[in-house]
Amino acid sequence: MAVAAVIAASVGLGVVPGAPALAGTGTGGAPAPVVTRAALDPSLVAGRGANVAFSEQEAENATTNGTAIGPDRTAYTLAGEASGRKAVRLTPGQHVEFTLPKTANAITVRYSIPDAPNGGGITAPLNVTVNGGGKKVMTLTSQYAWLYNQYPFTNDPNADLLHPDWWITECACVPNATTPGPTITKPFRPTHFYDEQRLLLGRTYRAGDKVRLTVPAGSNAAWTVIDLLDSELVGAPHVRLLAANVLAFGADPLGRRDSADAIDRAIASAKRSHLKVYIPPGVYQVNRHIVVDDVTIEGAGSWYTTVKGKEVALGAPAPDGSVHTGVGFYGKDASAGGSRNVHLSGFAIEGDVRERIDTDQVNGIGGALSDSTVDGLYIHRTKVGMWFDGPMKNLKITNNVIVDQIADALNFHGGVTNSVVSNNFTRNTGDDGLAMWSEKIANAGNTFDHNTVQTPTLANGIAVYGGTDNTVSNNLVADPIREGSGIHVGSRFGAEAFAGHLWITDNTTARAGTYELNWNIGLGAIWFYALDKNIDADVQVVGNHFLDSTYNAIMLVSDWPVKDLYSITNVHFKDIRVDGTGTSVVSARVKGSASFENVDARNVGAVGVNNCGSFNFPPTGSEFSLTDLGGNDGGGTTGPWLAPWELPNTITCDDRPPVVAPPAPSPW
Known part of the structure; x- marks a missing residue:
């Protein structure tokens, strides 16, 4: 839903840091699990939003030997599209480990892996273990991520402008093309980096158990970004005996x-x-x-x-x-x-x-x-x-x-x-x-x-x-x-x-x-x-x-x-x-x-x-x-x-005042 430009001048994007990780200490000095809602302390949003079955844990608050990315609110960046504008980048052999805050038998992992050089996506493994055992392998994919170029976008990172006759109205800060013409930096405006995948763990684990996500050595994904993990306790399947069962047909x-x-x-x-x-x-x-x-x-x-x-x-x-x-x-x-x-x-x-x-x-x-x-x-x-x-x-x-x-x-x-x-x-x-x-x-x-x-x-x-x-x-x-x-x-x-x-x-x-x-x-x-x-x-x-x-x-x-x-x-x-x-x-x-x-x-x-x-x-x-x-x-x-x-109508017009990053939200 692009909108027409009002002002043609360009400025750099002021980036406001996100909220810091919520610190805690568990037994034995281990970090306590940090549960958030939309990457915020849940008390700040009590009574608002959906009442969901899962507990959200941001990767940047977990234990990792990977690299934190963000905070960043810039479009076309992995951190910018992450929940809370932060995530963790893993290379083969690295991991991020979450401590379960509640009993759980299922997880959802929000992640990103690279696109194929010519688009279309790749697949790559992610090992899941709990307390060092019960290994399962998730097959991650980028086949449903990575869009490029002008609306309505393309899967081809090497594409020229989809609409060469359109004025490229986005400012010079990201990306560096604001005038008509076929010359663009490729890939042009990459976006929609993330996907998520669900996994039943096969048994029920207790609060305090450790879920580790590891990129195996030799993975064909040069990097894997983990944004968050949702964990939940899924109940038994619903059964309807008196019904038109599709298996019978x-x-x-x-x-x-x-x-x-x-x-x-x-x-x-x-x-x-x-x-x-x-x-x-x-x-x-x-x-x-x-x-x-x-x-x-x-x-x-x-x-x-x-x-x-x-x-x-x-x-x-x-x-x-x-x-x-x-x-x-x-x-x-x-x-x-x-x-x-x-x-x-x-x-x-x-x-x-x-x-x-x-x-x-x-x-x-x-x-x-x-x-x-x-x-x-x-x-x-x-x-x-x-x-x-x-x-x-x-x-x-x-x-x-x-x-x-x-x-x-x-x-x-x-x-x-x-x-x-x-x-x-x-x-x-x-x-x-x-x-x-x-x-x-x-x-x-x-x-x-x-x-x-x-x-x-x-x-x-x-x-x-x-x-x-x-x-x-x-x-x-x-x-x-x-x-x-x-x-x-x-x-x-x-x-x-x-x-x-x-x-x-x-x-x-x-x-x-x-x-x-x-x-x-x-x-x-x-x-x-x-x-x-x-x-x-x-x-x-x-x-x-x-x-x-x-x-x-x-x-x-x-x-x-x-x-x-x-x-x-x-x-x-x-x-x-x-x-x-x-x-x-x-x-x-x-x-x-x-x-x-x-x-x-x-x-x-x-x-x-x-x-x-x-x-x-x-x-x-x-x-x-x-x-x-x-x-x-x-x-x-x-x-x-x-x-x-x-009041009521003093002109105080400053189109682009300097951005002053506020502190993280706190109880009112």
Whole structure:
């Protein structure tokens, strides 16, 4: 989601260090396990984000004979895309060792290994031992990582510009090409470095046991970067005896034969018999969409039941523009009436998507699903985990893990109403983590609540593009990388206007407020963008915490060509905590107004309000006004963040103030 440049000048990226490792000592002087959430002390984000079954441990807090990388918030770097902006680099023979904080029988490893010289990825082993024994070997791959070049990217590190006629708007700091022309440094803009892999350990281990990840000598990977380890105790497989068991209809649990037709037969039988469909433990090969309507499909649990498929090229493009198909569970298209009463739970969807083709329907879940539920799925390596095209209503999406996507984790696209996305975990998306996009038809009455979104490599953690009466609440968003930030409210991409209200309440962002490489300025951890229309609905931003923002905590902005056309008004900030900004608390680059009440800030690196308005600089003051409703306390290096002399519309325009790295967030 690139955006047009406002300012052409270039500056270097100010890098703000991440939080230091949380120290502790176990028995015998050994380091105690350090459990984090989004690389933060869990007490800083209590009650926010998804309640997950696993314990997160960052590699930089573990014991290693490898090399720590980071902190670094620069795009196109391994540390920049790591959780907490730090990781550990291992060479063959080196290891990193984690101490289990709780009983566990399963782990997830987030890692990166090099691409092949000509793209396409490699595989390499990683040895896993516990207390020196029980060796298992994970086969890591970079076949689903490493994208390059301009949007929509390529797998070829040696490619010339995909669009030679495009102006390369990114600033000269990264990479060194800002003018049109075919000369670029290759590989050009490498990104999306990480993947993750899950492993059942085969037995249950106790708290205090040592999980060691070792790169064996002779590995064909010159280096292996370990970002983190998640450990958990997985329960026994779920069994449904009275059901249409897919095995009875010819499904192959060893994945040797395609099971799509068998699953279709099970669905048809279940509907006739008013039974549920059950997919027992196994790996089932499915290389197309399974169309679902008025059916319940249960797996044995996402660690036990996997539906896995190859991306398949179509002989001719489909009517919707798709040139591939692949594994996915799809409701009927809304134009055909959509699907209803669909309930999917307890299995994994493992895709095979290695390139971004926006017209392709190669998503884990898709179509239109009304009066339906999606619960407890693990979706890996599809294009978008869940993409819904409305009109549709009353969908509940809960307790899912969506990781390593080429594009979004989830998108409500046009006419999705009265639906809830709650307690889901996403990591390493190639576009917005969670999005509501009101293209052509407004989304209305939807809620994104108690979700965790980590390390989107492009765009935003959570984005709302137009719509009516929607809510974003109690979410945790961490480490957005480029061309977006933590939470985004955008009048753009042809979205319908914002109407009614938009409530953004009790969310936390961490290490957001990214550097916008096209505009060559810093964004806000939360940012409002009036590109296509005014933003003038009732927007309430209440109870949010913005931690360790690389640049600004709050931004309100338009684009230079439309700066005198559109405004942002009726936005109200209340009961906000800002703990650390590299620059300002508020950056205003648009005409309009906002009110502030009980917005407390500390460790602010520059003047509290960067008020440029719409850059006409009239003698009457900025075209953007701030209303002080009281209780706005604290500040930083330049004094109170909201000083009387800044109100209501003093011009305090400094496009690129020096970045002052704040200390790590701490209890308020």
